[in-house]
Amino acid sequence: MVYSLIQPDDIWILWAFLAGWAGISIYLEQKYDWASKVSGAIIALVGAMLLANFNVIPTDSPVYDTVWSYVVPLAIPLLLFQSNILKIWNESGRLLIMFLFSAIGTVVGAIVGFFFLKDLIPGLDKITAMMTGSYIGGSVNLAALSARFETPSEMISSAVVADNLMMALYFLVLMVIPTLTFFRRKFKTPHVEEVEKNNNDGNENLAASYWKGKEISLQDIGLAVGTAFALVAVSFTLAEFFANLIPTGENIFFNILHGILGDNYLMLTTITLLAVTIFSSYFEKINGAQEIGTYLIYIFFVVIGVPASLPIILQNAPLLLVLVFIMVVINMVVSFVLGKLFKFNLEEVILASNANIGGPTTAAAMAISQGWSKLVAPILIVGTLGYIIGNYIGAALGYWFGTF
Known part of the structure; x- marks a missing residue:
């Protein structure tokens, strides 16, 4: 256990840091042009990463688990309140194809990384299978494949730390790319241009312009938060019911059905989009849901930066960092x-790659932080499907690598 100034069980101090730093990141983004260009999401992530690596805050704590378990699920429905499923279907189709192209990149990276490092890292077949599932789906796949291949726990923890550091660094790169002239010349950028076009006041930065104050009442807050809690409760309960009901094993059909109906986030996204489409007049009248959901996502960005501890990686398994670097x-x-x-748009390429490496929540968070609001719901839907195919592709590669 690495010593830190703030201990893992200093619950209120850590919550104060997460909530406070998220708020400061938003303030800086809307106050200063340099911060607007960098984005508040990067400020949130990098600040946490620096404090974790200088041992000010711990790299692991129950507080961070709470963010994954409660804050992220609540943020998702809040951010989908204005998403009518009939309007986003066309965008989802394009993103699905781009997501699958990006998944090909993960598979190629896994194969190259394995054959490059197989004589240097013991049990690399299991680790690469695990990381393939993670870099197509998410942490759910990592956990499932590590259990399937019985990967040693010390290798899992080292791989997770290397993954977190690489993921954090890659998100920084992806967030900077839309600002680079080279990529703007090579790709169409309709969503970036829309955000810039809506910035009519030359004295105001993009973030401040996008998040201008709106009329919001106590009733809005109550309905937004209360409805979000209800949607999460119904969705997760249904997902748990189907996960227990549908058997898994040799039958591929049941495995796929279990993956679709038993996944919390896929169920949450589906139930929310159905509710928003059927009861559109109710959801359209609620103000402030996007603001509350975005603040919760900023807390999530802080947490992403926390586990990226460079000393732990260098001490335990530096070659695992090489593996994830090759794959990314x-x-x-x-x-x-x-x-x-x-001929995909730059925003679609960035979000598809993000959804592979980080999962649907990080991709949606990036879309929100950049102001690409029309892509939030589509990338959540497409990215969540990665949870299903990630296990199969990771398992197939794991069995193949095991023959060497």
């Missing part, structure tokens, strides 16, 4: 090359 870089190269070849 090849995913990026394949995503951008195929995205350019098949």
Whole structure:
């Protein structure tokens, strides 16, 4: 256990840091032009990463688990209140194809990384399988595949730390890309241009313009938060019911059905989108849901930066950092090359790659932080499907690698 100034069980101090730093990041983003260009999400993430690496805050705590378990699920429905499923279907179709192209990049990266490092890292077949599932789906796949292949616990923890550091660094790169002239010349950027076009006041930065104050009442807050809690409760209860009801094993059909109906986030997204489409007049009258949901996502960004502890990686398994670096870089190269070849927008390429490496929640968070509001619901839907295919692709590669 690495010593830190603030201990893992200093619950209120850590919550004060998470909530406070998220608020400061938003303030800086809307107050200063440099911070607006960097984005509050990067400020939130980098600040937490620096404090964790200088041992001011712990890299692991029950507080962080609470954010994953409660804050993120509540943020998702709040951010979907204005999303009518009939309007987003076309965008979801394009993003699904781009997501699958990006998944090809993950597979190629896994194969290259395995054959490059297989003589240097014991049990690399299991670790690469685990990381393949994670870099197509998310942490759910990582946990499932590590259990399937019985990966040693010390290797799992080291791989997770290396993954968190690489993921945090990659998100920084993805957030900077839309600001670079090279990429703006090579790709269409309709969503970036829309955000810039809506910035009519030359004295106001993009973030401040996008998040201008709106009329909001106590009733709005009550209905927004109360409805979000109800949607999460219904969705997670249904997902748990189906997960217990549908058997898993050799039958591929049941495995797929279990993956679809038994996944919390896929069920939450589905139930929320159905509710918003059927009861659109109710949801359209609620103000402030996007603001509350976005603040919760900023807390999530702070937590993403926390576990990226460089000393732990260098001490335990530096070669695992090389593995995830190879996988992420090849995913990026394949995503951008195929995205350019098949004429996808820059925003679609960035979010598809993000959804592979980080999962649907990080991709949605990036879309929100950049102001690409029309892509939030589609990337959540598409990214969540990665949870299903990630296990199968990771398992297939794991069995193949095991023959060497």
